[in-house]
């Protein structure tokens with residue numbers, strides 16, 4: 001959809017749809033039920049759900065980057081690691097309350113991501129992707145040289161071990177659930193803001209959007225910083241869940257692979273997509289865990305096939321290509337004379353849609 | 358003999374229909390001019406003939422052979438060449454390389470580097486220059502030379518004169534007799550009606566995706582053309 | 590003297606990096622896509638070489654003659670079957686598809702060859718060296734690799750600038766619709782480009798496997814080094830890629846001379862410095878935009 005059209009045609013922008021109210025009605029009880037998790041579920045199940053929650057946060061953040069900002073990053077593990085190490089360092093070494101340490105670690109990631117963005121943004125498309133990866137490798141190599149962070153062997157998260165295991169797990173569970181809500185809410189609000197409208201324009205036509213006064217680079221930078229913070233949040237959840245942070249695993253490019261699979265499979269460019277994708281991914285991972293690395297082979301093939309034949313992913317299939325929306329962010333241009341005629345929206349993975357291609 | 362026979366084609370850009378049942382017939386050796394105002398669908402017709410767009414209805418036959426769905430690169434081998442609107446010179450290639458790429462299909466015929474240079478002295482002078490550094494007139498001459506390199510039996514020229522000074526237009530059209538003389542049939546798209554009438558045997562006028570007037574260049578009156586051109 | 594030695598070894602290492610990077614550079618130059626499976630495809634070539642030499646007892650250097658055409662064939666099919674459709678989809682599709690491919694191939698290699706490290710045995714040449722003086726010796730194998738790297742890049746360059754197909758590749762890179770109007774079948778031209786790129790990757794992968802221990806995940810580092818060589822040298826210039834490879838090789842060798850743990854980090858930092866201060870690379874646009 002184009003801004004030009006909305007400037008010249010008698011259209012009205014509306015966001016809420018009937019299905020979105022249904023969405024709210026469905027989401028609220030699910031959320032309440034999930035919040036009761038620690039009273040209902042065993043510890044192992046809670047820890048598993050924390051993994052799922054962190055995958056949802058990661059997928060949501062990656063989707064923010066790629067699905068809205070058109071940036072394919074394979075280096076978000078840099079921020080996952082920063083969040084994990086940040087939490088452990090602030091809580092254990094500096095002795096700050098662990099629950100305060102989480103937002104602090106997230107802020108540190110945000111502060112670091114700003115200068116990093118200036119480097120990364122010198123590249124575009126596939127080279128941007130590898131560039132972000134190199135940056136993540138550099139962060140890892142530097143951490144491996146730092147004795148305060150346990151160098152190559154990593155650190156254990158001690159601060160929360162004072163709590164009884166049941167309590168600790170419950171707290172981490174709630175924290176993760178809150179993180180999911182925050183990640184989804186931030187994305188939702190961001191996309192409903194003027195920035196979001198600008199992004200729809202960028203996604204459809206970067207050059208035109210630039211000439212229309214959408215400050216493309218600035219908007220992308222904002223998204224990059226927010227995605228860095230979100231990934232750091234997920235990283236701190238992972239650290240709190242596993243109580244151990246090691247450079248080789250927390251900075252692993254596998255996280256990027258997971259994020260990409262989650263978003264591509266679920267459906268890029270929608271808020272629901274990464275949630276659906278994370279659930280499917282998590283289920284596949286559990287289900288195929290007996291088959292060694294075959295699950296990654298299968299996921300990789302699935303991602304390729306979906307990219308080529310079903311670019312809106314599973315959510316696109318479920319929602320009938322965007323007719324059902326739990327989170328109505330895409331501005332739908334509605335002709336007041338014909339209330340329900342919708343102007344066709346472009347797929348985010350489509351012909352010439354992405355600015356970085 | 359009919360070289361090209363277009364039988365009531367429709368062409369769409371997505372949901373937008375640009376051509377409505379357009380038919381064109383070109384005999385071997387004749388020069389046809391397509392005229393029409395901006396947005397009439399002239400370039401769209403050229404794209405359909407060259408294979409850059411596929412008609413949604415109707416058919417295109419070339420030398421008696423159906424080419425409606427044939428991709429553009431194969432049509433060049435059959436002898437259809439288009440100098441597209443906007444010239445589309447390869448910017449990083451030199452003039453000579455542009456011409457050589459034009460001869461990619463290695464189709465036999467009278468045109469080669471030497472004969473193109475002879476017909477367009479302007480091009481010969483600039484042969485080592487990079488495409489991006491050419492002036493508009495130079496680009497147009499190279500674009501025609503490049504199309505000739507494929508030794509087409511049908512040459513499609515889309516708005517050769519657009520944006521060029523009258524002197525340059527004269528120079529470029531001066532090469533036309535050499536082209537037709539070598540046995541190439543030419544189909545020109547022109548907005549300049551006088552120019553079109555001067556160079557062509559027959560004129561076909563388009564308006565909003567349809568053919569509204571057709572006739573031998575000498576028989577049409579100015580009024581007829583003006584009415585057809587503007588649709589008034 | 591030991592610093593001079595480090596620089597010398599770095600230059601020779603750069604020849605291998607240039608060889609690894611040439612295919613990445615070529616594919617980007619022609620199709621504007623970045624093949625994220627590039628690194629792991631080099632590792633596939635290394636495994637192929639290993640399989641031929643170790644299991645089928647093919648003489649070490651003869652295996653190259655088999656690996657190159659096999660990889661080229663894989664490239665041709667890959668382009669027609671997967672990459673052309675991805676390019677036609679546009680947007681993020683080429684990046685996502687090649688990334689997916691990288692993950693699939695890496696894990697398939699793990700399944701078939703396990704995560705153990707391997708190397709291709711070359712016999713005496715692996716250790717032969719030319720003694721310059723007491724402290725400096727040039728390994729025969731690194732020297733051969735370097736010379737091959739320079740020759741291959743010169744060959745590719747000549748092919749692109751002089752041959753009919755090379756010219757068609759540059760034309761398609763400039764304007765693919767206009768190229769079609771010249772009778773060029775883009776999809777086939779792309780397939781030839783990828784076949785050549787992977788043929789070179791095959792050669793590079795075999796050299797890599799002869800030089801170092803590799804495992805299925807070695808493709809990650811390979812992709813990163815190739816990418817750094819391309820960016821340091823400047824996009825779209827094959828000679829730049831050679832220079833980029835050499836600069837990266839020197840940075841790694843000198844870094845490792847300071848402290849063995851700093852080798853790769855030093856290479857990455859030089860890359861980031863180039864990105865920060867000379868983002869167009871050292872030698873931009875010498876050949877093809």
Ligand SMILES: Nc1ncnc2c1ncn2[C@@H]1O[C@H](COP(=O)(O)OP(=O)(O)OP(=O)(O)O)[C@@H](O)[C@H]1O
Nearest residue numbers: 370373375393394395396397398399400401402548
């Ligand atoms: N790529 C495109 N996408 C959508 N519509 C297009 C596209 N190209 C042309 N059109 C539309 O198709 C119609 C015919 O365009 P065409 O370019 O064929 O006209 P033309 O006769 O060549 O005009 P001109 O003399 O200005 O070159 C126009 O209404 C134009 O807006």
Ligand SMILES: [Mg+2]
Nearest residue numbers: 399400442516
């Ligand atoms: Mg036109």
